[in-house]
Amino acid sequence: MPGETQGRLTIQDIARLAGVSKATVSRVLNRNPSVDPLLAERVTKVVQEHNFVPNITATVLAGGRTQLIGVLAPPLNWPAMPEIMRGVAEYLEGSPYEIVLYCIGSQRNHADVLNRILAMRMISGLLAIFPGGLASQLATHFQQGLPLVMIDDQEEPDGMPWVGIDNPTSAYEATRHLLACGHTRIAHIQGPTNYHCTLERYQGYCRALREAGIEPDPDLLLQGNFEQSGGRHCASVLFARDRERWPSAIFIGNDEMAYGFLEVAQELGVRIPEDIAVVGFDDYVISAHTTPPLTTVRQPFSNIGRTAIELLLTMIDRMNEKQPPKDGRQTAGGVPTQDFVVDPPCIQLATTLVQRASSRLVLPAARNQPGSNL
């Protein structure tokens, strides 16, 4: 049975067992075409029989390539993370690569973590997810030759490969949906203005309104924080106004704030969507379970993860092709992934508007038919 498991063996042992030199074993392991097919087969057989796996540290030290992808991530209980990581992990399962996960919470100095990661020289590439203030540092590393892809919605993608969504269009579609439901007084709760996506979503919202001949009303623009508390606060402010100043619909910058908004509405007895229709943004898992279920823009999180990692692996491969392996690590001022550096790809994935009860078109006559689907 090939269940030896103990990786005690070295390439030397395999060489002895197969009656060849270490160099040949190494060549076989690295699929070097210069080795005789029959010999290769013999060696391969020994390798498999003994379940041999090269010592990765020795491999790297000797100038080989790691099969390790670094993932710099926020805490995994951020609502978008599980799905993103699912996409990443599923794609990686079909490859020889493994994940080295660096979760950065609040405690430690993020820049230090990043430096440690890179200085350890253990990873072949880095996937940076919502890196916050690290963006510019990351860009520098990328320019210096580190294969890197960023998933982010805070900084404007600039100077490095990026995967995300088309925020303006997504927000445009969300607002169009409310317009199509017959609403004309549509409010908006935006996120923190230092988030690039906040501005983009606001742009999309404005464009939809203007196309419908409606000038965005500053009175209907509320400032949130992308957290539930912000949604609650804005709801309180809004519902404290005279009823005639209420909007008939609201597009909320993210689902988290929408949850807070719905809570307050329920507490105050404001009916959703009869009194005010609500559309969110993100489609986190809870959104299908709120009361009422939330109409929202679905971000394709797992696909974002998949796409990002796919791009990263492509970059790594490209780099390996161009650079003679041994130099790959010595790349002083070298610029691997040349073309990527010159024009870093920005991949925007499509979102989907998921229509649920919070924005159902309510015809006056239909109010007593809870079962109606429109």
Next chain:
Amino acid sequence: MPGETQGRLTIQDIARLAGVSKATVSRVLNRNPSVDPLLAERVTKVVQEHNFVPNITATVLAGGRTQLIGVLAPPLNWPAMPEIMRGVAEYLEGSPYEIVLYCIGSQRNHADVLNRILAMRMISGLLAIFPGGLASQLATHFQQGLPLVMIDDQEEPDGMPWVGIDNPTSAYEATRHLLACGHTRIAHIQGPTNYHCTLERYQGYCRALREAGIEPDPDLLLQGNFEQSGGRHCASVLFARDRERWPSAIFIGNDEMAYGFLEVAQELGVRIPEDIAVVGFDDYVISAHTTPPLTTVRQPFSNIGRTAIELLLTMIDRMNEKQPPKDGRQTAGGVPTQDFVVDPPCIQLATTLVQRASSRLVLPAARNQPGSNL
């Protein structure tokens, strides 16, 4: 500014810059007390100035210790995973260790992945989360000296350190709660019977009933699958019976199945908790948002993760103390973590019953007071 970042430097460079030998630098880095304090300070200064971080691969190869903890995990979008990983990551943030994450989905051969992980000899310890069929293999590795902790609810903890909850007691409390609400016909939907936790929860349920003088009714025991579909199925079966054969309450083996159950109840117009009170198990995030919100047993997932990783680090430390470093990696038949091997600790954390609307005690007179909190 100490923002050099580029880890090009080697210990040799630092040695030259500090005017000492590599050996001394190495000693300083490893806090070897035999080095002169003043000299140490001088070296430390150079290290910091240049932001030097040792090449981890060289360190390991030379017999040093890795600061890498392997985490063998199911897909991160499994509902319990984000919280478990939060606990793990938060604890690790305060340590010098990093996570190497191995997500095992359906695609690849799990045993192979495990072998590769260990053969790479890169990790100092392994945290195995819901390892499924790998339990026995893991036990073997643990017996052979691998610091290892398992978080699991499928296999009976045996032969290796384990962190989880007290299922019988938790189920007992859940059932007691329903009894306290005045119910006497209490059904149970159990999970797959090849899960150890399924049997344990059933035991707790039975004990509570018997203590109340009620003999568990086989007619009220339904077979689920721990998935939503199972909850739906059981609900359909139950509600298809004559009304007088319905239970007045049900304890469902996990929240996932409870979601399916609630869905069917809503579709059929069965009132929760008036017609039937529901208690689940797990307290996933959605449970607070179902209609009605679900009473359930909260598993302290993040604490489970924290506790497990804490135990693992303790084991690693213990091993490092006992074994002269250089041998640590050569440990042929050696048995590090001796005491742990002899009697692997099983840590059971307490659960909490979270009371929500799905099991509210409904007094006949209170039916028209939706706001009542009991």
Next chain:
DNA sequence: TTGTATGCGTTATCAA
């Protein structure tokens, strides 16, 4: 096509 020899960056042994 294959084998020999060297070096990767660190730790640890042995002398000094």
Next chain:
DNA sequence: TTGATAACGCATACAA
């Protein structure tokens, strides 16, 4: 207390 040096396991330039 410090320095020189031999591993560690692998990849590769070079020689055969």
